[in-house]
Amino acid sequence: xxxxxxxxxxxxxxxxxxxxxxxxPTLGYAVSISVTTRKPRVGEVNKRDYFxxxxxxxxxxxxxxxxxxxxxxxxxxxxTPRFYVEEQINKGKIVVLEIEVTGALQVKEKFPEAVLVFxxxxxxxxxxxxxxxxATEDAVTIEARLKRALEEIPLISQYDxxxxxxxxxxxxxxxxxxxAAERLRPHRNxxxxxxxxxxxxxxxxxxxxx
Amino acid sequence: xxxxxxxxxxxxxxxxxxxxxxxxPTLGYAVSISVTTRKPRVGEVNKRDYFxxxxxxxxxxxxxxxxxxxxxxxxxxxxTPRFYVEEQINKGKIVVLEIEVTGALQVKEKFPEAVLVFxxxxxxxxxxxxxxxxATEDAVTIEARLKRALEEIPLISQYDxxxxxxxxxxxxxxxxxxxAAERLRPHRNxxxxxxxxxxxxxxxxxxxxx
Numbered sequence: 001x002x003x004x005x006x007x008x009x010x011x012x013x014x015x016x017x018x019x020x021x022x023x024x025p026t027l028g029y030a031v032s033i034s035v036t037t038r039k040p041r042v043g044e045v046n047k048r049d050y051f052x053x054x055x056x057x058x059x060x061x062x063x064x065x066x067x068x069x070x071x072x073x074x075x076x077x078x079x080t081p082r083f084y085v086e087e088q089i090n091k092g093k094i095v096v097l098e099i100e101v102t103g104a105l106q107v108k109e110k111f112p113e114a115v116l117v118f119x120x121x122x123x124x125x126x127x128x129x130x131x132x133x134x135a136t137e138d139a140v141t142i143e144a145r146l147k148r149a150l151e152e153i154p155l156i157s158q159y160d161x162x163x164x165x166x167x168x169x170x171x172x173x174x175x176x177x178x179x180a181a182e183r184l185r186p187h188r189n190x191x192x193x194x195x196x197x198x199x200x201x202x203x204x205x206x207x208x209x210x
Numbered sequence: 211x212x213x214x215x216x217x218x219x220x221x222x223x224x225x226x227x228x229x230x231x232x233x234x235p236t237l238g239y240a241v242s243i244s245v246t247t248r249k250p251r252v253g254e255v256n257k258r259d260y261f262x263x264x265x266x267x268x269x270x271x272x273x274x275x276x277x278x279x280x281x282x283x284x285x286x287x288x289x290t291p292r293f294y295v296e297e298q299i300n301k302g303k304i305v306v307l308e309i310e311v312t313g314a315l316q317v318k319e320k321f322p323e324a325v326l327v328f329x330x331x332x333x334x335x336x337x338x339x340x341x342x343x344x345a346t347e348d349a350v351t352i353e354a355r356l357k358r359a360l361e362e363i364p365l366i367s368q369y370d371x372x373x374x375x376x377x378x379x380x381x382x383x384x385x386x387x388x389x390a391a392e393r394l395r396p397h398r399n400x401x402x403x404x405x406x407x408x409x410x411x412x413x414x415x416x417x418x419x420x
Binding site: 118120123124150153154156157159160161162163164174177178180181182184185186187189192193196197 | 328330333334360363364366367369370371372373374384387388390391392394395396397399402403406407
């Protein structure tokens with residue numbers, strides 16, 4: 001069966017990371033690996049945690065349209081390399097990309113066959129509770145994140161699926177159902193259809209065996 | 211959650227009827243009920259097995275575009291009434307319509323939000339075996355059915371999903387996954403999104419509670 005790219009996206013605090021960690025690799029999931037120009041931290045392994053590249057290499061990849069999306073963060077560049085996604089898809093893998101909303105829509109533009117999943121917190125109150133519980137951000141940042149979430153919600157109409165992350169197990173089950181269904185798309189099963197319909201041969205076969 | 215229309219279609223002998231019988235009604239499935247101008251047989255109940263109608267009523271429904279598809283068979287008319295499908299969808303039901311390929315494509319044209327599932331036998335040999343095992347048709351009819359199946363296979367590209375019916379339990383599971391995924395479509399969850407984003411109210415709420 002053909003592989004595919006699944007994008008798990010949604011507002012900060014929607015639980016993207018948690019959902020992605022819970023996807024069972026035995027079902028064929030492979031997490032996308034980003035390129036970055038920042039130096040590896042202790043314990044980080046090239047080609048496992050990131051593809052560590054130089055700024056020149058990054059600039060070249062970007063100019064060659066070899067990145068599905070990219071951004072800068074505290075002086076370093078990050079991006080999603082197309083080659084890795086395509087390599088894994090060709091192996092039949094379901095490549096999972098966890099990414100914020102703007103990046104997700106960028107990827108969909110460059111890779112239209114990607115399946116876009118919007119992960120949504122059940123309520124604004126719950127989103128606020130989660131952001132407060134992280135205890136890593138002050139009230140001003142949290143307020144900004146909540147407002148941003150409200151701005152991102154209308155973009156759901158550009159997504160393929162909406163998964164509400166209330167109960168994490170249900171959310172993971174829903175992502176699995178989406179992937180199971182998307183694997184059944186006709187355009188992902190051209191080989192199956194071709195094998196069935198090698199028509200002239202089959203017509204002769206019918207005549208011979210009846 | 212919003213209901214929907216799911217069409218289970220495919221060649222004669224693909225196992226449409228068996229799959230539909232195995233769909234669990236506790237999951238919200240409701241089988242579509244046809245209109246017919248033929249007389250009820252012993253044991254058949256109006257509004258359960260069919261909507262039994264007169265020929266005048268049929269002609270009127272057809273002219274009012276009240277039928278999603280229709281056909282004649284040994285002097286009687288049959289059709290899928292739009293009102294029943296819509297009534298069940300409004301109740302949140304997953305209306306299942308088991309129908310051959312031409313009819314399925316007719317329905318999709320009149321009811322584009324329908325989800326079209328093509329049920330395919332695993333191989334031509336297996337399809338032949340099933341048709342022969344039915345023991346209701348002669349070799350000429352079986353040959354015609356097999357040829358027809360080969361003509362129908364390329365129409366898969368007009369379908370939303372392709373389910374191979376090799377193991378019936380797997381086929382049923384796949385239909386369930388398709389339905390689970392399709393329920394997560396943004397356009398079937400407009401209420402959920404609206405509830406989240408009643409924006410000005412929410413903005414004020416953020417300011418008040420932080």
